[in-house]
Amino acid sequence: MSDVIRLDVMKTYKLFVGGKFPRSESGRVYEVSDSKGQWLANAPLGTRKDTRDAVLAARAAVKGWAGTTAYNRGQVLYRIAEMLQGRREQFAAEVAAAEGIGAKKAATLVDQAIDRWVWYAGWTDKVAQIAGGANPVAGPYFNLSVPEPTGVVGIVAPQAGYGHSFLGLVSVIAPVIATGNTAVVAVAADAPLPALSLGEVLATSDLPGGVVNLLSGRTADIAPTLASHQDVNALDLAGAIAHEGPGAATVLEASAADTLKRVLWPAVDPAAQDWTVAPGTERLLSFVETKTVWHPMGQ
Amino acid sequence: MAKNKKTETTTVTEPVRTSGLFAYAPAPESPAAAGDIAGSYGHFIGGEFVDSSGSEALKTVNPATEQVLAEFAQGTDEDVDRAVKAARKAFGDWSALPGSERGKYLYRIARIIQERSRELAVLESIDNGKPIRETRDFDLPTVAAHFFYYAGWADKLDYAGFGRNPQPLGVAAQVIPWNFPLMMLAWKIAPALATGNTVVLKPAETTPLTALRFAEICQQAGLPKGVVNIVTGDGRTGAALTSHPEVNKVAFTGSTNVGRSIARQLAGSRKKLSLELGGKAANIVFDDAPIDQAVEGIVNGIFFNQGHVCCAGSRLLVQESVHDEVLDALKRRMATLRVGDPLDKNTDIGAVNSAAQLARITELTDAGEAEGAERWSPSCELPSAGYWFAPTLFTGVTQANLVAREEIFGPVLSVLTFRTPTEAVEKANNTPYGLSAGIWTEKGSRILWMANQLKAGVVWANTFNKFDPTSPFGGYKESGYGREGGRHGLEAYLDV
Amino acid sequence: MSTVAANAPGAAGGGLSDVAASEASLRRFLHGLPGVDAVGLEARAATLGTRSIKTSAKAYAIDLAISMIDLTTLEGADTVGKVRALCAKGRHPDPGDPGTPQVAAICVYPDMVATAKAALAGTPIQVASVATAFPAGRAALPVKLADTADAVAAGADEIDMVIDRGAFLSGRYMDVFAEIVAVKQACLRADGTSAHLKVIFETGELQTYDNVRRASWLAMLAGADFIKTSTGKVAVNATPPVTLLMLEAVRDFRAQTGVQIGVKPAGGIKTTKDAMKYLVMVNETLGDDWLSGHWFRFGASSLLNDLLMQRQKLTTGRYSGPDYVTVD
Structure with a gap:
């Protein structure tokens, strides 16, 4: 008997919204190809409606996630790192295909993404210790400032540049959720597969549903919906193109101004951004509100 | 029955009677859950369990039964010297590791402690005499959390408020008491390692077992040899350790009198000293x-x-x-x-x-x-x-x-x-x-x-006896100096 | 005939007789009660929840819990058949084991009291009826009193009334007090005896622990024989901390007045493990004096079957399943 050639089982990629894996409400997909134009998979074409659903899920998750202890949030982020470590090869392959780079480089990028989760896991219970503190006001008052999460953050994930498809993605999501925000993410439109697979990791890492929502599709549909949405509190425009045009950073920022969203600008040349550089605290501190409490002191 | 109030006369100060109707049957935790306790223990030096250079052995007993649990070595001056040298040898590579990698070792330790928490809780209870309810619900969760917290600091020291690139001190001599054996160990070892120091720790002579079990956890975590060394013994061993000329830092938790004598001993040495002593709150x-x-x-x-x-x-x-x-x-x-x-x-x-x-x-x-x-x-x-x-x-x-x-x-x-x-x-x-x-x-x-x-x-x-890794702890006056826990706890192990 | 001691409105001793003399004095008293630190209260309840009840203690506690159940059906869909079936279940909770204790009471809507009474004839099982426009309590006082009198006339041994949470939360304590006094009056039977009055606070709506403590004292002063957490009809029902707080209230009330009041957590207590936690709280807060169905009740429906399955486990050594207990 001759050897039977075994056929691989291919994966249907899905969105990640509210802890579940829906297809797009549009019922549509788009073709995702590698750097040589070879078809890799179909990705769901997330729509404006999918975006609004994701914002609802993110809003519903804020109370629980912001209310959990910083210690528990750190445990969850570290758990994500543990889960990713176990699926390192899968992600390395997806990143290599997505970005057209060698397997070794791709694996290094995944390693760095894992370490980035660990970096932010350690920040959850320390951010208040560097960004908050007692204020020595001139009077008989106890005065304390503490950072609190902003709420729902819309993220335009990096769309281009070395490491954007996964390390870049992790580098923008982790700091947002570390402080207790929830996120709706427009993932890299042309290289969405590592991001959609990340949803599977997040779903098995004790992260409550809705804390991170991942949407593939046209950035020009998703990003403006986030920018104009009244129930989104802040925007990270990491992957928005800086120049003019629909979905450009300037347009999105102007739209966000209607509800005075906090906006983190993209790099001057987003495609040239090096995501392998150790992050500081900029992204972490961009999505917190400082709350100051006064209380009298007296017998 | 009449609608009028039943004339009951109940004494106001009568205590609650709980031993009557609803008496709780014994609900014992299994001593076997503590894992194997060896007949005798040596020290943990340079990543290995080693015999003492001396022959004197001490016994640790279960204070609830007075039964001997194990013998362990009375650390000699030579043992202490060997441990300090092992820590010195490990210091170079350890302190040169990127903080993120040091942190990952500590995360591993935190996770293994979480995994083995039942075993450690039972062992702690047997060796110390404290109730399993406390070791299970307080000591062990706090210990794991402490390692987890300081693991996160290892690559963030630049942000801790002590200037850029703060440096470790070197070899830390650490002597801990018997009241929270594993928790005191965590309070000492976690910040020391996170900041890039290596340590020689002496557990109390009545409660050495969880510290020795912790040495196994260091092995499981793949911690480089010599980063953590544990030398057992009584106050003589402690004195040999705190007075060893080659240690760069001394941390002591215990009685005010011993703390006073260590402070006197270190006078003029310019060694950083942190003391967590008595209280009368x-x-x-x-x-x-x-x-x-x-x-x-x-x-x-x-x-x-x-x-x-x-x-x-x-x-x-x-x-x-x-x-x-x-x-x-x-x-x-x-x-x-x-x-x-x-x-x-x-x-x-x-x-x-x-x-x-x-x-x-x-x-x-x-x-x-x-x-x-x-x-x-x-x-x-x-x-x-x-x-x-x-x-x-x-x-x-x-x-x-x-x-x-x-x-x-x-x-x-x-x-x-x-x-x-x-x-x-x-x-x-x-x-x-x-x-x-x-x-x-x-x-x-x-x-x-x-x-x-x-x-x-x-x-x-409106609360009492609350502890958290993020919250600094330490005393005024004769209760000691230095703080353990929180961002402040890093200072004791940094050259700042 | 109940053996539960009766409390009488305004009859409280211990220097409390003038408390309800005016709206102002009642408010001063209730607001002068010691505050409740929420974190500390919850921590204490959680610690008591870690008690490990095994073997003989568990067997005792399971039987005790069964004998404390107010087996309840309070549905719009209740029928005579359903109530009769429930009464049969209360009489013989485990048909396979006649040694199983009977429940304390069957709790129904007023129109089902007569049915329950008949079905329970000849047993010591009480018939409890909710009343006063249960569960919302939003009706005029005469309607509430008629509701109560109707249940009593139909033979109810116990009345579970709801307080007017709106009045309580807006600070009209005297209105709440007067209403309890009036309902207590409506519990009177022609022969001079009285149905026992349980007063439901709907603690999930009172929200704060300070409110629960005030409501407890208010009800006890007004003549409640039992204080009860919840209707079982809102999102948050009985919780261990709320119940612990109420246990402390009846403890302090007896210390001050000599009158003993019962406590009934209701809603959300579904498992043997839950029930054990409540019994531990009773045991360590109040002791033997409250460890009976006369002084402590569980308002529950599904709890009984879990207790029965655990009881079977202790008897047979095998884990039981839902097919081995009856569904009524």
Whole structure:
């Protein structure tokens, strides 16, 4: 008997919204190809409606996630790192295909993404210790400032540049959720597969549903919906193109101004951004509100 | 039945009877869960378990049964020297590791502690005498959390407020007490390693077992050899370690007298020293306090861990107007405390750690009685074998009484009264110690005013004996110096 | 005939007789009660929840819990058949084991009281009826009193009334007090005896622990024989901390007045493990005096079957399943 050639089982990629894996409400997909134009998979074409659903899920998750202890949030982020470590090869392959780079480089990028989760896991219970503190006001008052999460953050994930498809993605999501925000993410439109697979990791890492929502599709549909949405509190425009045009950073920022969203600008040349550089605290501190409490002191 | 009130005459002060109808059957944790305890232990030096250079061995006993659990080595000067050299050798590579990689070792340790927490909880309970309920629900979760917290600092030291690129000190000599063996180890080792130091740690001579088990965890985590070294022994070993010329840092938790002698010994050496010593905390209850919760806080403040707590609320300062009410409620509550087998999941108060400690508690309480303070304990049956002391209350105590001044380090509460906030502050501060204090009142501004006035390193308001890795802990005055925990805890191990 | 001691409005001793003399004095008293620190209360309840009840203690506690159940059906869909079936279940909770204790009471809507009474004839099982426009309590006082009188006339041994949470939360304590007094009056039977009055606070709506403590004292002063947490009809029902707080209230009330009041947590207590936690709280807060169905009740429906399955486990050594207990 001759050897039977075994056929691989291919994966249907899905969105990640509210802890579940829906297809797009549009019922549509788009073709995702590698750097040589070879078809890799179909990705769901997330729509404006999918975006609004994701914002609802993110809003519903804020109370629980912001209310959990910083210690528990750190445990969850570290758990994500543990889960990713176990699926390192899968992600390395997806990143290599997505970005057209060698397997070794791709694996290094995944390693760095894992370490980035660990970096932010350690920040959850320390951010208040560097960004908050007692204020020595001139009077008989106890005065304390503490950072609190902003709420729902819309993220335009990096769309281009070395490491954007996964390390870049992790580098923008982790700091947002570390402080207790929830996120709706427009993932890299042309290289969405590592991001959609990340949803599977997040779903098995004790992260409550809705804390991170991942949407593939046209950035020009998703990003403006986030920018104009009244129930989104802040925007990270990491992957928005800086120049003019629909979905450009300037347009999105102007739209966000209607509800005075906090906006983190993209790099001057987003495609040239090096995501392998150790992050500081900029992204972490961009999505917190400082709350100051006064209380009298007296017998 | 008539609609009129049934004329019942119930005595007001009658204590709750809990041993009657609903008596809890024994619910013992299995001693086997502690894992294998070896017949005898050597030290952990350079990543290996090694024999002592000397032949003297000490015994550690289960204080609840007086049975010998294991023998362990009395560390000699030579053992200590060997451990310090191993730590020195490891220091170069360890301190040169990127912080993120050092952090990952600590995360591993934290995770393994979480995984093995039941084993460690049972072992701690057996070796120390403290109830399994506490080791399970308090000690072990706190230990894991402490490693987890400092793991995160390892690659963030630039942000800790001590300037850019703060440097480790080198080899840290660490001597810890027996009251929270594994937790004290975590408080010492986690920040030291996160900042890039290597350590030689000496556990207390009555509770060495969890530290030796921790050495196995270091091996499982793949921690480089020599980063953590554990040398066992009594005070002689401790003295050899703290006075070793090649250590760069000394950290000690224990009695004020030993701390004083270490400070004297290190004078002129320019070695960084942190000391966490004794206490005689005031737990201050105002008349507007949430009484039921205050009573819980008083009980937790002094009877937690058999009162073997340096920050124990051993002086109850109660406002005169609610003295009787609080005392009635306190006695009623004390009558429900369950003293006995530490491995029984329903035990509230376990065994006193050692015969020596029991003798000291007995001596001080007898002296208190002789001075005229009124002594009260609920009726409770104490096991025949082992070291036991019933929860005890002294009323009619004044500032001058021995039981109001000396740290008893046992389940003994002295009750004093006050009339005004100012008087409460004066009495609370009227001690050479200054580790902790408690305030019970519903009035927020008074809490903050009191906190401002109290000379104590930790002030708890409407709670007591709360600890968290993020929260600095340490004393004023003769309670020591330096802080453990939180961002502040890094300073003790950095050259800043 | 109940053996539960009756409390009488305004008859409280211990210097409390003038408390309800005026709206102002009642408010001063209730607001003068010691505050409740929420974190501390919850921590204490959680610690008691870690007690490990095994073997003989568990067997005792399971039987005790069964004998404390107010087996309840309070549905719009209730029928005579359903109530009869429930009564049969209360009489013989485990048909396979006649040694199983009977429940304390069957709790129904007023129109089902007569049915329950008949079905329970000859047993010591009480018939409890909810009343006063249960569960919302939003009806005029005469309607509430008629509701109560109707249930009593139909033979109810116990009345579970709801307080007017709107009045309580807006600070009209005297209205609440007067209403309890009036309902207590409506519990009177022609022969001079009286149905026992349980007063439901709907603690999930009172929200704060301070409110629960005030409501407890208010109800006890007004003549409640039992204080009860919840209707079982809102999102948050009985919780261990709320119940612990109420236990402390009846403890303090007896210490001050000599009158003993019962406590009934209701809603959300579904498992043997839950029930054990409540019994531990009773045991360590109040002691033997409250450890009977006369002084402590569980308002529950599904709890009984879990207790029965655990009881079977203890008897047979095998884990039971839902097919081995009856569904009524």
